Amino acid sequence: KFVNMTNGVTPRRWIHCANRPLSDIFTKHLSSQKWLTDMTIMKQLIAKKDDSALQGEWMAAKRAAKEKLAAYVKEHMGIELDC
Secondary structure, eight states: OOOOOOOSHHHHHHHHHHOHHHHHHHHHHHTSSGGGTOGGGGGGGGGGTTOHHHHHHHHHHHHHHHHHHHHHHHHHHOOOOOO
């Protein structure tokens, strides 16, 4: 019998590999990469929810990811997406 259990390490590692700009923001604002193995460290970001610098970096990372996806879709499928 197969039982799938996770403590969230896989999603955090996925973010680190698939979205390096977001991973870099987490690392910068949490002062280490320990968030990759310890989910509780992510709670420290709650205290920074009103930090305009963090919000700006987060929005820039989201925008860059959307633009990267749109470029990929256009190149491989010939479809233009609005970002």
